Amino acid sequence: MTKDKISLIDIAKVFLTIGAIGFGGGMAIIALMQEYCVNRKKWLTFDEFSCAIAFGQFWGSKTTNISIFVGYQLRGLKGAFVAALSFLAPSITIVIILASLYMKYNQIPSLELALKGVRPVVIALILSAAYKMGKGRINDFEKIFLIFLAVFLALVLKIRVFILVLSTILYGVIKFILFRGKLNEDN
Amino acid sequence: MKIINLTWLPFSIFLFWVFFKIGMVFFGGGFVIIPIMQTELVNHLHLLTEHQFVDGLIISQLTPGPVAILVTFAGYCIAGYWGALIATFAMFLPGASLMLILSKSYEKIQNSNFLKKIVDTLNPVIIGLLIATAWQMRKITITDKFDIIEVFIAFFLIIRFKTNPLLIVIAYIIVYMGFR
Structure with missing residues (x-):
């Protein structure tokens, strides 16, 4: 596919827009990116975009990773920087403004009351994230066991998350190496 | 701080x-x-x-x-x-x-x-x-019975109706500032 050189300003415009209107995190933003980059601008094919999602969810912020991928495919290293920076710029600016207001005014009674009223949403948010991650994927005993094990290790033994995550990855790598032969036969 | x-x-x-x-x-x-x-x-x-x-x-x-x-x-x-x-x-x-x-x-x-x-x-x-x-x-998030109800409502809205959390936060702020 021959791609005309897409201007960096064009990339910046699109990702600034996505960064500014992408409320709700995760999947909501990915849908928005797909709408802009695949459907409207036709910068990437659907397959390429799926690739971006598959690689992007591995390490770091999924949505930021996808913007890096898209930017890179369009204009190389420069494109990747422009895309990621313009995607993050609106949220960084807004968070810093809100954080400075928060640090200044969180002692004001009415704002304190409002925050107190909203805090339970955080629990719902975290639990619904856990629910969504598990839905349809927690389908055998090993996975249920791992959930309980993680809760136990984190809450009772107070093991640090670093150790938990890294040892799980090690476990995953070992499992992958041991069962690779079996996987190849399947293919 | x-x-x-x-x-x-x-x-x-x-x-x-x-x-x-x-x-x-x-x-x-x-x-x-x-x-x-x-x-x-x-x-x-x-x-x-x-x-x-x-x-x-x-x-x-x-x-x-x-x-x-x-x-x-x-x-x-x-x-x-x-x-x-x-x-x-x-x-x-x-x-x-x-x-x-x-x-x-x-x-x-x-x-x-x-x-x-x-x-x-x-x-x-x-x-x-x-x-x-x-x-x-x-x-620190759940201090009374009302808060527990809030958690359930928010959880239900997010899971069942895919409501944007932003809207729930704004709605709760309005309810709290206005009625409590």
């Missing part, structure tokens, strides 16, 4: 290192960052109070962009503007670097089975960590 002066160079390096480590274990995207930051910044290093962390989560929901933008809030609370920028840069650095490499050579790595398997293995552990975090936060 007073804002620490960042002209003190060793502190910036310390801050960079703290958030870089967080970025190093940020596997699987999005909400994973919550248990990681909670245990490191609140429980272990005491750089943030529990209240600041929970309020930071609310603020990151009021903001467009990735959930991980929570690090910008944390950085700001710890050390002002510079803290926010250092924290954000350090946390995004590991994942973004790998993504650059993958973007360059993704056609050669047709078989992304390995990454998928690792994410699959991590999935239940992350669910467990999220449940543990919610449990740790219960004391």
Whole structure:
């Protein structure tokens, strides 16, 4: 596919827009990116975009990773920087403004009351994230066991998350190496 | 909490290192960052109070962009503007670097089975960590019976109707400011 050189300003415009209107995190933003980059601008094919999602969810912020991928495919290293920076710029600016207001005014009674009223949403948010991650994927005993094990290790033994995550990855790598032969036969 | 002066160079390096480590274990995207930051910044290093962390989560929901933008809030609370920028840069650095490499050579790595398997293995552990975090936060978020009802309503709206959390936050603020 021959791609005309897409201007960096064009990339910046699109990702600034996505960064500014992408409320709700995760999947909501990915849908928005797909709408802009695949459907409207036709910068990437659907397959390429799926690739971006598959690689992007591995390490770091999924949505930021996808913007890096898209930017890179369009204009190389420069494109990747422009895309990621313009995607993050609106949220960084807004968070810093809100954080400075928060640090200044969180002692004001009415704002304190409002925050107190909203805090339970955080629990719902975290639990619904856990629910969504598990839905349809927690389908055998090993996975249920791992959930309980993680809760136990984190809450009772107070093991640090670093150790938990890294040892799980090690476990995953070992499992992958041991069962690779079996996987190849399947293919 | 007073804002620490960042002209003190060793502190910036310390801050960079703290958030870089967080970025190093940020596997699987999005909400994973919550248990990681909670245990490191609140429980272990005491750089943030529990209240600041929970309020930071609310603020990151009021903001467009990735959930991980929570690090910008944390950085700001710890050390002002510079803290926010250092924290954000350090946390995004590991994942973004790998993504650059993958973007360059993704056609050669047709078989992304390995990454998928690792994410699959991590999935239940992350669910467990999220449940543990919610449990740790219960004391400061749920103070009366009304709060429990709020949790159930919000959970139901998010799961059943896919309501944007932003709308729930705004609705709760209006209800609280107006009726209580």
